[in-house]
Amino acid sequence: MTFVDEVKNAVTPRAALLVIGVLGLQLLFIASYVGALHKPKPTDVAFGVVAPQQVSQQLVDRLDELPGGPLDPRTVSSAAEAREQIMNRDIDGALIVSPEGRTDTLLVASGGGAALATSLERILTEVDASQQRSVRTVDVAPASGEDFNGLSSFYLVIGWCVGGYLCASILAISAGTKPANRQRAVIRTGAMALYSIAGGIGGAIIIGPILGALPGSFWGLAGLGALVVFAVGMTTLALEALTGIVGIGLAVLIIVIAGNPSAGGAFPLPMLPDFWRTIGPALPPGAGTWVARSIAYFRGNAVTGPLLVLSAWAVVGTALTLLLSMRHRADADPAGPAGTGTTATGAAPGPGAGGSTAA
Template sequence: MSPTSLPPHRRVIAVIVLIPAVVALALWAFAWPASRTAPHDLPLGLAGPAAATAPLERELAHQKGAFDLHHYADEAAAREAIEDREVYGAIVATERGPKLLTASAASPVVAQLLRQAVTEQASASGREATVVDVVPTTEKDPRGAVLNAGALPLAMAGIGGGVAVTLLGLRGARAVGALTGSATLAGVVATALTHSWLEAVPGNWWAVAGTFALTALAMSAAVAGLAALVGRAGIALGSVVIMLLGNPFSGASSAPEMLPAPAGAIGQWLPPGAGATLLRSVSFFDGAATAGPALTLTWWAALGLGAVLAGGALKERGTDPRPAPEREAASLV
């Protein structure tokens, strides 16, 4: 039964109930993580002899559950761990006082948080802390604003691709070709703007373009695949997952470990979060720690495209899973 077949009074009630429900969901998805932004088992390194790092560890332990501490023998090992994306930063115990190593490219918010915490602790003990940014952001975008701001347009482009393929009635191989082509072009355009023009996202040009393209494909294929299997309702379901869960849970503006549990973990299993993490690794860390997010995006894209092909095959056999009114409307396209 289509929505327009409902009696008018029921349609009025549906609108009255549905809109507040959507507003509540959106506020929960965006406001809850934002209001609870704080370190939650944030990977942080401690470098130096055990006797020298013990006081630092005791001070950090006062913030229960805030940090996941990793111990390193010296500063060189701590730097390597930061460059490999094992930790967001490290505190090196020296005779002159603590030396903080950060990576603003991994998260400007985390780098600022660590800088403030360490300098305040050092000042309280009458010492001065040295801060070194091991993996900095670019000079053109010192706050990482371009990468953060790019998450929403990319999500919209991904959803738009899936919606367009569905509403235009493309099926099977044609739908797969359209999704792949649009995602590829979106990756090229995004890289031309952020890498070549704004100079905010460094790294290998083609690797960055591939990351943008794979992220867009994962989202558009998910929307189109759901629509191919369950009808137009799949568009709404895919959009909710990507926009109202994937975007605020991505940690793109801070870090996954800065979000309340389990939002940060969920976000890394969704295309927006995996895409943001992969882009940082490709752009600033020479591809370190790319396996996880790359696999996440790949299986989203593969499952989505597989669903598109399956939905097209079912329709060709006359067993389209969509409701009859939607099948009739699609046949007129």
Template sequence: MKNPAVRVAVAYLVSAVVGVVIIASFVGALHHPVPHGVPLAVVGPDAARLEQSAGGAVDARPYADAAGARAAVLRREVEAAYLAGEGRLLVASAGGDTAAPHFTALMQRAAGRQLAVEDVRPLAEGDSSGVSGMFYVLGLLLTALATTVLTMRMQPMMHRGLRLAVLALGAVTGGLALTWVVGGLLGALTGAPLGLLAASSAVIFLVSVAVNGLMRRFGPRGVIAAAVLFIPIGLPASGGPFGAAFIEPWYAALGYVLPTRSALELVRSVVYFDGAALAVPLTVLGLWAVLGLVLMALPPRPMPRPAAPAAPAVPVAGAAPGAH
């Protein structure tokens, strides 16, 4: 494209497409959170009736007693618990949007009665809106992307083992810095600083390994693809501060296979739930790292060789100018 007007038009078109993707993803997923099959522990005989009355908004699961239902909420097996005999609704605002007034109102309509709401695991005082975790994960992902790109740019031919060691060092350094800022400096995600440090370093390292493999195999396009998948698509698909059960199911399903949601769940579980339910997020993040290792082990794609310049025409001796 040698025409400057065409280049400018293409640049504007690409900019508009990027903006549309970001707005459609974030606003489309998060502007109107609605419950879809929220896992709900029910103590009492009317679990099936409650699920039917809620119109698919909850996935009612019977539990024998109130203690078991409360433990299930704290173990992150369910999002909330309804104690029919006591007329109580147990929620955990640290895990998502179950403490929001619209969910409480929905549960009261489904139960046909007023419910006493108890928040068994509230958000920290420094994170009363619940958005700190989402933006913290954004910082972790950006750190992982930056660590990978800088390492590859500075030492493109580094041995694989040494590269992993450097990425691990970068992950610990980034984890220390981000943990100190969000906990010590801002007081937003407090209560488990060592656990948050370990989770942060693990996220940065595992995502860095994945992006490293994509960059080694596909070049800058691999990094761009990872950035788009993990941030403007992955963050909204995680459910953000609301939780995956409060966005469209097809988008939530996409979030389950991306590292962003797993990173957010890992941070929440460590900070608020004493490290409960870590197996799934660590497995997803680990599989992305395995993908990176596989791509790193493959031979790099050969770079296209520049075309040889055409040899200048040599005039034939004795030929008259313009003769054919």
């Protein structure tokens, strides 16, 4: 055989397509991460202004007209209300104007992302300096001393996501991407649930009692971890049931390539470009990071929406996995419920079954 013949024999069309797909994922990974994170800048940051009535609207208008639109300012009635809105995660910071002195107070929350708190301090320092005023910064929800730049919650959630799609991928590699029947799909779902509980508790133990990196409720974080792992794992199983081994690549595309840079971890959402800021809250890494920070630093506030997002991924993934397993069995068993068209193991006979329909 010539060298060309050897290549044609060794590299099947299927293998070539998979390699091309991997190359595409690699390039998308670079484009997504660099596109999201290469030039972070605050845009339309929800920001409160507490000032005497006669100057309040003027200050709001001046902040709203800053070059590049870094702030989305709105009037807040009092300093106490501003603090409460920050803790409820309705706004990311607030300026309290002193009616008597020339030193104003800037409220920030580094627990929601140190990069954003630092950017707000820089912006408001420049604004006050232009009016011959100064500003002092008060951190109302400070990140833990063991949580550098508030990144621990992000890495915790990323670890949970990795565990979810790796577990689902191992199930596919070891026993076939498409469950042979509904019972096998139920078994996989149960295995994923048990794995998710173990992963959630394990992550919470590491981040809390062992490392002391995050404060907040241990069981709250453990429950969040179980939900994140299960949501990602069941999404991956559903994609595998739908497309075979390609489903692993699709899971990487959704969770890693699209989800991680848009999660608001390294840079909070208001510092990301519009595309990533838009998709981030709808994907498991972004929803999980938001809830982890809320549990750790914001008294568990503002978690309903993100928890519903994670629950939706889990429910849809589970439903698709079970429904597709039923469709697959019907396709493999044209003889009907008597089961005469299947083998004793529930897999369709014949050379076309391969490894894709194993348990």
